[in-house]
Amino acid sequence: MRSPSRPRPVASHLRPVIESLLGPKPPVAFRFWDGSSLGEGASTIVVSSPLAVRHLLWAPGELGLVRAYVAGALDVEGELDAILNLHDHLVVRDGAASLRIAPTMLGSLARAAAATGALGPRPPLPDEEIRLSGLRHSKARDAAAIAHHYDISNDFYRLVLGETMTYSCALFSTEQTTLDEAQRAKYDLVCRKLGLHSGMRLLDVGCGWGGMVLHAATHYGVEAVGVTLSKAQAELAAARVRGQGLEGQVEIRLQDYRDITDGPFDAICSIGMFEHVGEARLGEYFGRLGTLLREEGRLLNHAISRPGSSASSTAFKRASFIDRYVFPDGELLEVGRVVSAMQQRGFEVRDVESLREHYAQTLRCWVRNLEAHFDEAIRLVGQGRARVWRLYMAASALNFAANRTSIHQVLGVRSNKRGHSGMPRTRAEMLSGAGVALAADPESLLSD
Numbered sequence: 001m002r003s004p005s006r007p008r009p010v011a012s013h014l015r016p017v018i019e020s021l022l023g024p025k026p027p028v029a030f031r032f033w034d035g036s037s038l039g040e041g042a043s044t045i046v047v048s049s050p051l052a053v054r055h056l057l058w059a060p061g062e063l064g065l066v067r068a069y070v071a072g073a074l075d076v077e078g079e080l081d082a083i084l085n086l087h088d089h090l091v092v093r094d095g096a097a098s099l100r101i102a103p104t105m106l107g108s109l110a111r112a113a114a115a116t117g118a119l120g121p122r123p124p125l126p127d128e129e130i131r132l133s134g135l136r137h138s139k140a141r142d143a144a145a146i147a148h149h150y151d152i153s154n155d156f157y158r159l160v161l162g163e164t165m166t167y168s169c170a171l172f173s174t175e176q177t178t179l180d181e182a183q184r185a186k187y188d189l190v191c192r193k194l195g196l197h198s199g200m201r202l203l204d205v206g207c208g209w210g211g212m213v214l215h216a217a218t219h220y221g222v223e224a225v226g227v228t229l230s231k232a233q234a235e236l237a238a239a240r241v242r243g244q245g246l247e248g249q250v251e252i253r254l255q256d257y258r259d260i261t262d263g264p265f266d267a268i269c270s271i272g273m274f275e276h277v278g279e280a281r282l283g284e285y286f287g288r289l290g291t292l293l294r295e296e297g298r299l300l301n302h303a304i305s306r307p308g309s310s311a312s313s314t315a316f317k318r319a320s321f322i323d324r325y326v327f328p329d330g331e332l333l334e335v336g337r338v339v340s341a342m343q344q345r346g347f348e349v350r351d352v353e354s355l356r357e358h359y360a361q362t363l364r365c366w367v368r369n370l371e372a373h374f375d376e377a378i379r380l381v382g383q384g385r386a387r388v389w390r391l392y393m394a395a396s397a398l399n400f401a402a403n404r405t406s407i408h409q410v411l412g413v414r415s416n417k418r419g420h421s422g423m424p425r426t427r428a429e430m431l432s433g434a435g436v437a438l439a440a441d442p443e444s445l446l447s448d
Helices: 010-022 050-058 062-071 080-089 103-115 139-150 154-161 179-194 211-220 231-243 279-292 321-326 335-344 356-372 374-381 383-401 427-432 442-446
Strands: 029-032 044-047 074-077 201-205 223-228 250-254 265-271 293-305 348-354 406-413
Touching (some): 010 103, 050 062, 080 383, 139 231, 179 406, 201 211, 211 223, 211 231, 211 250, 279 335, 293 335, 356 374, 374 383
Parallel strands (some): 201 265, 223 250
Antiparallel strands (some): 044 074
16 A cells, blocks of 8 residues: 655745746745755744735735745745845846736746645734725825824834934944934034034924924024824823923924914924825925925935835835834935925025934944844834834844945025025035034033
8 A cells, every 4th residue: 555645845846936036046044844954044034824925825925025034934044134235135036126926927826835835815914904994195094194103102212213303314433432322423523514502493394203493402502392193192292301301492382384374483304204294285385385484494304215226115005014014104305305395485505514323323323222122122012013123123224235225414504584594604514614603511411
């Protein structure tokens, strides 16, 4: 009597698909739910359930892989960077590397799925995935997008961001500069570019948890208004203001920038909020801020941007990880487009600075914080969202380091009718703070 043949290992069924994507010698190892494996590498992609293959069948590309990872059907052992760098090992088709599984490969994937028991209805989508409704960049839809990203847990963000609770690119003077020192240095750079001093009135559009307005009020003596669409941010920012005894000097509002009417302000900053505005709203955005700014007042727009080589599209792809899980409706613009839009609305652009490498370092700090407290992060926001944030921040660090994503501070001024800008004669004078009432003790700028 013939003994029944043993089933083939899952690895042998999926080998053709993996090698079609990554070549005959994948740079990472794979281990499957039956214990079989293929490839070698310091990092291993663990496919712990047939549901990972099913997710990929229903969404053949980045989104399917992300759904499997967020749902826990796919995991990583070892350095996450090694997995994210697979982008550089993908087989190039039509001049570009892509995670999209070509139609010609779907047959191989379907056969492998059938042979390994992975065929079936679409698995439930992770709760962390979102699809917004309503008019894009309307006030209601923007508020929903902000709530999805920011209103998850202030304690979670404190764990990731550190003491300053600052969710934007820091400024590292050395490799040894700590994250908190670098964030305060960034705030100080913005204050100097804006020429802040005692008696001025500052507007911070997208104020987050209040770090910039607190720094400017404490060290430069300004009166400040910070606005945000996040209820969680507004509540904590207001509590921080009270905790520092600055209620009469700093005001935090839950407010859309389109609803601000109590100008003029002497200076305006927007740090890490511009990505939510949208190209279709550029004129309205800079026009509104222009009406709120006095003559010779300065606007600093600090925003993630697309390098020129990738500037043809602004919005995140709707079937992408970043749009469905991280920044719904987010849009990145090439910095030249931003400069033009500012000048079309009456601003004279006086300074443009890239902080790209600083953002890569900032993100690496955030990833280390998250990974060092990952169990606590899961307790605060759940495993799925903790995985989303780990993946998005690690991938973003690589993108900034590789110049696939950039970031710029653009400084504009509203020159008066006679052309007077009130700007210092040189950039060095602007950055030195000449004529600006700094704190008596320069070392105090490193601590709030």
